[in-house]
Amino acid sequence: MTSPSPTADRGAGPAVSVGDVTKTYGDRRAVDGVCLDVRRGEFFGLLGPNGAGKSTLVEIMEGLRKADSGSVTVFGESPWPRNTALLPRMGVQTQSSAFFVRQTVHEHLRTVAALFGAERAAVDATLDIVGLGGRHDVRVDDLSGGQRQRLAIASALVHGPELIFLDEPTASLDPEGRRALWEVLRDLKAEGRTIVYTTHHLDEAEALCDRVGILVAGRLVVTDEPQHLISTFGATSRMLVPLGRIDERKAASLPGVDAVTVQGGHLVLETRATGKVLAALDAVTGLDGVQTRTPSLEDVYLDITTRQNPQNPLASNNQEHQV
Numbered sequence: 145m146t147s148p149s150p151t152a153d154r155g156a157g158p159a160v161s162v163g164d165v166t167k168t169y170g171d172r173r174a175v176d177g178v179c180l181d182v183r184r185g186e187f188f189g190l191l192g193p194n195g196a197g198k199s200t201l202v203e204i205m206e207g208l209r210k211a212d213s214g215s216v217t218v219f220g221e222s223p224w225p226r227n228t229a230l231l232p233r234m235g236v237q238t239q240s241s242a243f244f245v246r247q248t249v250h251e252h253l254r255t256v257a258a259l260f261g262a263e264r265a266a267v268d269a270t271l272d273i274v275g276l277g278g279r280h281d282v283r284v285d286d287l288s289g290g291q292r293q294r295l296a297i298a299s300a301l302v303h304g305p306e307l308i309f310l311d312e313p314t315a316s317l318d319p320e321g322r323r324a325l326w327e328v329l330r331d332l333k334a335e336g337r338t339i340v341y342t343t344h345h346l347d348e349a350e351a352l353c354d355r356v357g358i359l360v361a362g363r364l365v366v367t368d369e370p371q372h373l374i375s376t377f378g379a380t381s382r383m384l385v386p387l388g389r390i391d392e393r394k395a396a397s398l399p400g401v402d403a404v405t406v407q408g409g410h411l412v413l414e415t416r417a418t419g420k421v422l423a424a425l426d427a428v429t430g431l432d433g434v435q436t437r438t439p440s441l442e443d444v445y446l447d448i449t450t451r452q453n454p455q456n457p458l459a460s461n462n463q464e465h466q467v
């Protein structure tokens with residue numbers, strides 16, 4: 145990015161502050177009393193099932209949508225009604241980003257850059273970093289879905305904003321493109337920029353985010369660091385033992401085993417006491433071919449969203465916590 149590093153601003157207040165924000169469409173409450181501060185220089189991931197309210201909340205933070213009630217500030221100022229002083233400081237990629245479809249890729253990004261007064265050199269550099277360096281002369285109309293997504297991301301980055309909002313930026317990218325974007329995002333964070341993004345890729349959120357927030361039915365039920373969330377919620381580890389090595393009943397009776405299921409060619413032992421179970425397995429059958437899967441953010445996410453879903457009879461509302 146060509147703009148100066150925003151690192152110097154880090155000591156000031158939060159990049160984004162959301163206070164008790166609510167948004168209702170008809171009789172549907174899309175965002176329900178959300179409070180959240182995103183710190184300067186933070187990489188914050190907003191997670192949640194389809195329809196949980198992520199895009200609506202992000203659009204309210206961006207100043208693209210008006211909240212029914214509550215307060216939002218971006219760098220201490222309200223983004224609504226449209227705050228032109230904030231626009232150069234923010235980069236926005238939405239799920240329905242608009243394009244100048246009759247222009248070429250390079251013309252499109254030049255037009256966007258000019259709107260923000262960004263240097264022309266930034267256009268070539270940004271196309272390179274999103275992997276569109278070889279596509280300058282292709283008409284936007286003729287891009288594939290993933291290439292359009294890359295161009296939308298480039299449009300959010302070309303003016304070197306301090307605060308970057310990305311709504312499911314990796315949704316249509318191929319695996320190579322996804323990993324390449326991870327590196328771009330890590331570099332942006334290393335420059336001191338603040339990133340707020342939504343994703344359904346939990347491995348990605350675990351790898352990239354300083355903190356994640358999980359929205360369920362419009363309510364922010366958890367905000368925490370991914371690793372802390374995993375240890376706090378104590379999701380179980382799984383041990384995969386090749387079938388035939390130990391029978392199901394005997395496996396279930398081993399000390400520390402919480403549950404046993406058969407999946408594919410394995411007995412799957414769930415446990416919160418990995419060492420104890422490994423020692424017991426070693427004594428009974430040896431550890432050759434035994435695989436251990438430690439809990440991931442995805443396990444915790446599924447646990448939380450299942451319990452918090454109001455449609456689910458096991459739902460409980462007593463897990464809210466923030467770090």
Ligand SMILES: Nc1ncnc2c1ncn2[C@@H]1O[C@H](COP(=O)(O)OP(=O)(O)OP(=O)(O)O)[C@@H](O)[C@H]1O
Pocket residue numbers: 169172174192193194195196197198199200201
């Ligand atoms: N413009 C709108 N008019 C009416 N209802 C809307 C509108 N936008 C969103 N909704 C509804 O609000 C709820 C939240 O939608 P939103 O798009 O914010 O969720 P999301 O978490 O981003 O979902 P996804 O993961 O599928 O993108 C959904 O029930 C959706 O149908």
